[in-house]
Amino acid sequence: MARLTLEGDDPYLWLEDLGGADAAGWVRDRNAETVAALTGGEAFASAGRRVGGRAGRRTWRRQPADAGEQRPR
Structure with a gap:
């Protein structure tokens, strides 16, 4: 296996x-x-059409940290 010995040996x-x-x-x-x-x-365009208006829709309600587990809407 080749070894690099000087900084100049590594082109990257x-x-x-x-x-x-x-x-x-x-x-x-x-x-x-x-x-x-x-x-x-x-394939990407088709997936976008299938997702439709769901992209960016909020699916989880925010609750205070001590309110327990978050549940989907």
């Missing part, structure tokens, strides 16, 4: 800079590609 070291603009841009680009791939097909 820049991705480990979590606060770096280059790494953040790379992640944004990959996220955009993934969202497009997952939402661009007929």
Whole structure:
């Protein structure tokens, strides 16, 4: 197995800079590609039609923390 001995040996070291603009841009680009791939097909559109108006509907009532278990509406 090959071992990395110097920082210069790792061409992807820049991705480990979590606060770096280059790494953040790379992640944004990959996220955009993934969202497009997952939402661009007929299966996603069909699921959206099946869900219909239920998306975003509140299904749980808020109760004070000491009121016990929350129950669905």
